[in-house]
Amino acid sequence: MALIVQKFGGTSVGDATRIRNVARRIVAAHEGGNQVAAVVSAMGKSTDELISLAGEVSRSKYPREMDMLLTAGERISMALLAMAIQDLGVPAMSLTGSQAGILTTSVHGQAEIIDIRGDRVREGLDQGMVVIVAGFQGFSPYSRDITTLGRGGSDATAVALAATLGADVCEIYTDVDGVFTADPRLIPDATKLDEVSFAEMLELAGSGAGVLMARSVEFGRRYQIPIHVRSSFHDGEGTWVKETTMEEPIVRGVAHETNDAKITVHGVPDQPGIAAQVFEPLAEAGVNVDMIVQNVSHDGTTDISFTVAKTQADVAREVTEVVADGIRARGVDVDPDIAKISLVGAGMKSELGIAGRMFRILADHAINIEMISTSPIRISCVVRGSDLEAAVRSLHDGFALGDPSKGGSS
């Protein structure tokens, strides 16, 4: 008998028929002799509908009430799912984040999970019930208010709950088959990966692979909970994210990200403390900076480039222009038309020459590299937005990641 935590997103519980399908899947796992806790998101478009209602009643956003409003969404889906499961003859009970003991910080809309008590989840499981837990939401013991976890919150709930319960696996059901060597929408012969290490998945998630958010992978790694990312449409195996013990391949996959903009501060006086003067104000303004590159200086000045989310580009520009003025830099330039391409693989640690091969492949395809950043198991290059597809394609082929059965060009 295993203890399984399953997570179903908004699309999987989008209407009554889909909820009944999810119920059948849960019941099958339960009847296979497992203890099952399921984490659910709000039904399909219901969150958007609630947000639009909020826009109709008030011009400003009120984070506490927004969380109160949005958490009605999971309340509905989880109660309906618990009914559908009971209708199949299996006892079930739904619990809000608060009832499940999901304790968070007090930051509405972006709370972090501090701890999961999980007493009532355990009690329910011990009584032979399927326990449904609301994803995305929690309770702040400091403010005594209901909170939401922000983007990817339901995945984080599921993995953290799995950690609390000491589950054997956390299954994340999604609308794709698993994690691929590249985005299958871009690269038709991309290969589904059977297994990815936590470290690799963290790099992939941070590099634009949207299937799993970094925060839930981090929970999985910290508590060593294997995560199984799989399709909600069929029973086939997906991708296991876990601590791999086998020898790892040099390159696991190619990820890409097109939601960033590049900001360059030109002619920065090359003095100690300048970088702090640029980036501290950005942090204070809540701007999340991704890659940072500083070139060697010429004539006592240098250029500093960095990437931020496109949605934060305007704020970043304003802040940076003030700073540039203060430090007598030559000017600030914002370029939204970029793409970031990342090669990820745990084997890179011990294998020399991967970066060189990557740059050579891109050069052979006449793709100009504008920025480079590396981690022990990742190399990322910023290229023109228009070069995105050619860059991913050429690297996927160049490192022979394609699935020959899909007739790719590798």
Added chain:
Amino acid sequence: MALIVQKFGGTSVGDATRIRNVARRIVAAHEGGNQVAAVVSAMGKSTDELISLAGEVSRSKYPREMDMLLTAGERISMALLAMAIQDLGVPAMSLTGSQAGILTTSVHGQAEIIDIRGDRVREGLDQGMVVIVAGFQGFSPYSRDITTLGRGGSDATAVALAATLGADVCEIYTDVDGVFTADPRLIPDATKLDEVSFAEMLELAGSGAGVLMARSVEFGRRYQIPIHVRSSFHDGEGTWVKETTMEEPIVRGVAHETNDAKITVHGVPDQPGIAAQVFEPLAEAGVNVDMIVQNVSHDGTTDISFTVAKTQADVAREVTEVVADGIRARGVDVDPDIAKISLVGAGMKSELGIAGRMFRILADHAINIEMISTSPIRISCVVRGSDLEAAVRSLHDGFALGDPSKGGSS
């Protein structure tokens, strides 16, 4: 400065525009120098939509999950209302039944309020906030589950909260102007009452006047909280329900009820203990019996008639037929085509001859009385359903309850 509890039903918060209207009304009371707590129901049709969704996912009803599901409704309306109030520049906070400390029994769908802690409501009010509390819902300290209060639950929440807070008044906003001498849909010249005593309102509510449920009136009486039933469409005074000290009129109004069926057990052996044999099994089957009439016996047998809600008539018939067989009664007869007409007035206690006048008026209009029951301040008669309108009309005229300015026939 007064402390006011206001209650707004589902129609009053039916869409974004109405929610903004309610917000303006609350803000006006707040800016008039009052402390305001508001109790809200779920938006208009949202409860029906949730019930229909539940019907789509499962064939049976699961009361715990049904309560979890339905309480999402107030969560949405209260969060939206709190946003709309803040948008008008007044601090506001919404609280679930559980957060407001509304403790109930564990009976899902029909929980009773045991106690209201109200600490967070008080804190919010003391900080100058408008506090919005979810109506209709509570928390059972026994099962640790979310409960709903059943029909009229939001009114009960409002009056009980007013009692806890020691409010000066509980205002119930509704789609009618107040309590009338008769149903204005039936009797166009019915008069709006400025004042009704708790005892009278209890009898009116129990006799079919739908504007306020008996359970909330009972709370008001027990804790001496004046209830102001008023229109949500205009600022005019409604009806005050409170302990009256003035001399009371003999007849306050005529109420009617058409949701009952009459069941008669014919030829019951007239022996001690027979009534218990009939009514105990009904109570065990959960059937709520309203009026009971037993005639004097002829030849050692008697007829026992009683009324039950039409929705319980089938269950009542089944139970009663088994009993009738057991006690060798002649047979059971169910008649759904009845109406109950009640005359209510605190002055009846001390005034002789009201019953006689009532029966005479009905006789003069050729209306046959099938059952009679009385309390110190009420006389109820069961008549044919087809006689309903004539009966209410003739009594309303006969006791001169009409408003002459509306051109009635009295």
